[in-house]
Amino acid sequence: MNELLTALDSISRELNRSISAFSNLQKIRALVSKDLRPIFLGAPGRDDMFLLAGNLDSLKCLIDVEIEEAHCLLVSCSKARGLASKNAHGTSLGQRLQELANVDAAVQDKEIARYVPGLAPLELSMPALEGIYAGLDGWGRWTSTLELHSSALKKLALQFPSTHPFSPPFGMIVNMLNSIFLWCEEQRKIQVAIEVLSKPNNKVGPDYGSFLRLELLELKRQVVRLPRGEEE
Amino acid sequence: MLDIDSLRDQAECALQHHLDNIQLLEEIDSEHHEAPALQLKNTILIEVVKPLEEMILMLEMFSKMGLENVPHSMFIKWQIRFDCLLSRMGLVL
Numbered sequence: 001m002n003e004l005l006t007a008l009d010s011i012s013r014e015l016n017r018s019i020s021a022f023s024n025l026q027k028i029r030a031l032v033s034k035d036l037r038p039i040f041l042g043a044p045g046r047d048d049m050f051l052l053a054g055n056l057d058s059l060k061c062l063i064d065v066e067i068e069e070a071h072c073l074l075v076s077c078s079k080a081r082g083l084a085s086k087n088a089h090g091t092s093l094g095q096r097l098q099e100l101a102n103v104d105a106a107v108q109d110k111e112i113a114r115y116v117p118g119l120a121p122l123e124l125s126m127p128a129l130e131g132i133y134a135g136l137d138g139w140g141r142w143t144s145t146l147e148l149h150s151s152a153l154k155k156l157a158l159q160f161p162s163t164h165p166f167s168p169p170f171g172m173i174v175n176m177l178n179s180i181f182l183w184c185e186e187q188r189k190i191q192v193a194i195e196v197l198s199k200p201n202n203k204v205g206p207d208y209g210s211f212l213r214l215e216l217l218e219l220k221r222q223v224v225r226l227p228r229g230e231e232e
Numbered sequence: 233m234l235d236i237d238s239l240r241d242q243a244e245c246a247l248q249h250h251l252d253n254i255q256l257l258e259e260i261d262s263e264h265h266e267a268p269a270l271q272l273k274n275t276i277l278i279e280v281v282k283p284l285e286e287m288i289l290m291l292e293m294f295s296k297m298g299l300e301n302v303p304h305s306m307f308i309k310w311q312i313r314f315d316c317l318l319s320r321m322g323l324v325l
Contacts, residue, residue: 186303186304186305188301189297189301189302189303189304190303192297192301193293193297193302193303193306196293197293211286211289212289212293215290215306218306219303219306222303222305
């Protein structure tokens with residue numbers, strides 16, 4: 001009996017850890033979503049932005065499902081513990097233990113190479129997501145933000161087995177962050193190019209003023225205003 | 233990756249070569265050859281000298297921006313132009 005109670009205690013600990021890990025994951029997802037909100041609202045509509053916003057929403061729902069599942073399993077665990085401590089061996093305890101069998105197997109394995117609903121991967125570590133953009137502004141700030149988020153989410157994604165329901169949205173989010181990063185990086189470069197071409201150049205003869213002006217016009221045509229609230 | 237210094241050297245050598253040729257054309261004082269020499273000089277100026285000067289100017293701009301800051305669209309456009317110009321002159325195959 002003691003052995004059963006010990007097993008139930010470790011299952012309960014793992015489920016509580018999972019709830020805490022999923023809640024932290026939800027916070028990271030919310031932070032990424034909040035950080036990118038101005039770019040979703042202010043930048044021109046692009047397919048990768050719609051896909052990114054959609055996948056961030058999907059991930060939120062999937063995390064909520066996992067938290068809900070962990071709570072249900074925790075209730076089962078608590079009831080099974082109550083029954084076991086009263087020595088009430090019967091169909092009810094058997095049913096509760098059946099529900100917890102996959103979690104127990106994963107806890108005993110000490111690693112999760114397979115998806116167990118409601119259980120976060122063991123030793124899931126959360127990356128830090130602050131303090132990177134001090135001193136940066138304009139498109140440079142956006143490229144740093146996107147790079148930071150992409151790398152943090154990639155580290156997180158690698159900790160989940162490929163069969164986990166989080167894996168497809170994670171993959172899509174990382175890809176879309178990289179794609180938007182490239183677009184913002186191009187905008188940053190255009191900003192630099194416009195600044196250089198706009199500076200007066202003594203070496204340039206009168207014949208080349210129009211040549212550079214055309215180049216400048218071409219660049220200005222491609223430039224996009226910074227998302228609202230980000231103008232210098 | 234674009235080698236700015238090497239391209240600039242090639243363009244400057246080619247430019248100097250064509251400016252020397254123009255100098256030679258200007259020295260022709262035969263009445264019979266004055267018109268064709270002027271026409272050839274203008275062709276060289278428009279077809280060769282001006283594009284080479286633009287190329288050198290743009291390479292200088294790239295250098296000022298830093299190659300890592302050159303917008304991708306601009307980089308691709310000018311890389312093709314540089315290649316076309318240098319290959320037309322037989323400087324690259």
